[in-house]
Amino acid sequence: MLISENITLGITFFATPLRVAQLSPVGLARAQSGLGDISMADCSKQAPLKQDCLRVVPVSGWDDLMKVMAIRSAVYMGEGGRSYLHEFDGNDHHATHILALVDDEPAGCCRIRYFGDFAKPERLAVLPKFRRGRYGKRGVPYEIASYAFSFCAKKGFRTIYGHAVEHLVSFWARFGTSPMPDGSFDIEGYRCVAMSGSLSVPNDAIHIDSGHLVLVRREGHWDEPGVLEGLEHSAGA
Structure with a gap:
């Protein structure tokens, strides 16, 4: 289903209401499959790149981090009217x-x-121009949330927790979360619901015995040899 500008959903596990796509139901298993860069279209084989060439990646440099901050500034401060201090809360x-x-x-x-034995996805934001079409298989909001849940499971977390704007509870429930008892509360004038759920940790999840060099690889790229492994081979040559 393409986005309707008349559909208003709050989207942040979580915060200010934004206008985003209405998504099809999904299973938790799909949300937990795969890791690394999720490519919904094979970008490397497309020249020129097509509009449905969507990738979801973990930020590993200042340039990508600046892109994240620009998106959140445009969406939460520009569209949502949130103050700078509320949006950039010291946790980034x-x-x-x-x-x-x-x-x-x-x-x-x-x-x-x-936080100890659970992870908390939050501050999900999508720019307006990418809400008016289904990029990837199910749209940008779904693919980001799917990747976040998969990422947490890969890191070994078995419990997910977050705050959903009240009318977005059904969206996050599609990823296996449910409202917590006495979990309703208000943030900046919006009724929110604390939600939690269980993650199925994959067999190749990161743990203390994953390998000494694996544990120093780039975040989210644990299946790819890191730069230190190249240095090790050079030193032994």
Whole structure:
């Protein structure tokens, strides 16, 4: 279903209401499959790139982080009217940031923070021009959320937690979460619901025995040899 500008959904596990796509139901298994760069179209084989060339990647450099901040500024501050201090709350340097790109153009993002035995996806935002079509298989918001849940499971987290704007509870329920008892509360004039759910940790999830060099690989790219492994071979040559 294509986006209707008349459909208003709040989207942040979570925060200010934004206008985004109405999504089809999905299963938790789909949300937890795969990791690394999720490519909904094979960008490497398309020249010129097509409009449905969507990639979702973990941020690993300042350039991508600036793209995330630009998206959130446009969406939450520009559209939502949120203040700078409320949006940039001091937690961005303690989190993993996820970036969605359409034809290499910044399209959406989210943030994940970690607390002991659970992870908290939040601040999901999608720019207006990428809400009016189904990029990827199910749209930018779905693909970002799917990647975030998969990412947390790959890191070994078995519990997910977040805050959903009240009328978006059904969206996040499609990823296996449900409202917590006595979980309703207000943030900036919006009724929110605390939600939680279980993740199925994959067999290749990261753990203390994953390998010494695996544990120093680039975040989200644990299946790819890191630069230190190249240095190790050079030193032993």
